[in-house]
Amino acid sequence: MMHDIAVKLLGGKELETIMNLTRRPALYEPGEPAFWTDPHISAMMLQAHLNPVDDAASRSAEHIHAEVDGLFSSGAVKPGDRLLDLGCGPGLYAVELAKRGVQVTGIDFSERSLAHARKHATECGVEIEFRHQNFLELDDVAAYDSIIQVYGEMNVFEPMLRDRLLANVKRALKPGGRFTFDVTTRACHLKHGGRNHWEAAPSGFWTPHAHLLLADGFYYEEADVWLDQYVVLEADRTRVFRNWFTEYDAVSIGKVLEHAGFSVAGLTNGLSMAPLTADTEWIGVRAIST
Ligand SMILES: C[S@@+](CC[C@H](N)C(=O)[O-])C[C@H]1O[C@@H](n2cnc3c(N)ncnc32)[C@H](O)[C@@H]1O
Known part of the structure; x- marks a missing residue:
């Protein structure tokens, strides 16, 4: 009988285990640490990053071009800048910026994405320093005019780690340096x-x-x-x-930045720098180290 089979497959203990695994955890309870670096997952991630028409993992090629245009037109990035791309992934932004005369360093802790980034830079004839590093351990000092972090990485940290990341960014920027990133909102x-x-x-x-x-x-x-x-x-x-x-919203991200020693130079609807709307899913944030 179906009923008997079901009982044998899923006894009370197994069901309890599954119920336990799928429960709502405590706020910030960690899961597996290997999200970005697991060999299989990182291969699947890279595939998603490189899909030119899909906004998953990295944005689509068209979207990336619009954002790179926005970085220049807003003054967040200037030709000749020494720029650090935090969590550069497969280097899609880094290469585009280097093509336009920016001296780029890219940091990521996915070896697989970095291997692609290095190959992509060589094929495009641009020189970029790609470093395998956890950006939470970044210890560069007053080295960059501009730092970017694209695709919501600031959202994924609990407040203590976020503030550590911001302190690393501040230390790595030259005085008055620019930090530009994007964050999701509740609407997203x-x-x-x-x-x-x-x-x-x-x-x-x-x-x-x-x-x-x-x-x-x-x-x-x-x-x-x-x-x-x-x-x-x-x-x-x-x-x-x-x-x-x-x-985050416009008010909460402003407070976080002020606390970390930055002033807000501009908040926009994403990094293509369209005007901010009340229902935006992505806020593009331009901050200056004070
Ligand atoms: C959502 S992807 C965005 C990649 C790239 N910025 C883009 O938009 O194409 C986030 C990237 O950050 C990297 N990353 C996440 N946490 C990191 C950390 N603590 N240190 C260095 N890289 C990290 C991941 O490996 C991944 O490549």
């Missing part, structure tokens, strides 16, 4: 954040092996934090990936 994840769903597949984004994926999204209204959670069950291991996003 209420619209696009993960939702409760499952998939059973022979392979997929998270693993090359057969697995069951139990995904969910949780909103922590009190802290304005969104969590995308992915529980990946395989024959011989279970992993829980958690992508935390602290959301």
Whole structure:
């Protein structure tokens, strides 16, 4: 009988384990640390980065060009700048900026993305220093006119780590240097954040092996934090990936920056620098080290 089979497959203990794995965790409870560096996931990420028409992982080629134009037209980046690209990924922005006369250093902790970035720079005939480094450990001093961080990396840190990153950025900038980045707002994840769903597949984004994926999204209204959670069950291991996003608005990001020794030079609708709207999903932030 179907009922008996179901009981054998999923006893009370297994069900309890699954219920436990899929529960709403405490705010900022960490998941697997290997999101960017796991060999299979980083290969899938790179594929997503390099999709020229899709805005996942990196933005589409058209979108990147509009943003690089915006960086120059707003004065966030100037030809001849020494510029640091934090979390440069496969170097799509770094190469575009170097082509336009900027001296770029790119930092990332994905070796796979950096290998692509180096190849891309060589093919385009531009010289860029690509460094394999955790930007939370950045210790450069007064070295750059401009630092950029693209695609919401500032959202993923809890406040203590975010402030450490901002202190690293401030130290690495020359006096009066420019820091330009983008952050998501509450509107972004209420619209696009993960939702409760499952998939059973022979392979997929998270693993090359057969697995069951139990995904969910949780909103922590009190802290304005969104969590995308992915529980990946395989024959011989279970992993829980958690992508935390602290959301900002014009007021909250201003306060964070002021506290970290920056003034706000401009807030826009994303980095293509369109005027800010009340329902924006991405805020482009231009800050100056004070
Ligand atoms: C969303 S991707 C954006 C990549 C690139 N900025 C773009 O828009 O094409 C974030 C990148 O940040 C890198 N990253 C995340 N945390 C990092 C850290 N602590 N140190 C260095 N790189 C990091 C990841 O490896 C990834 O390449």
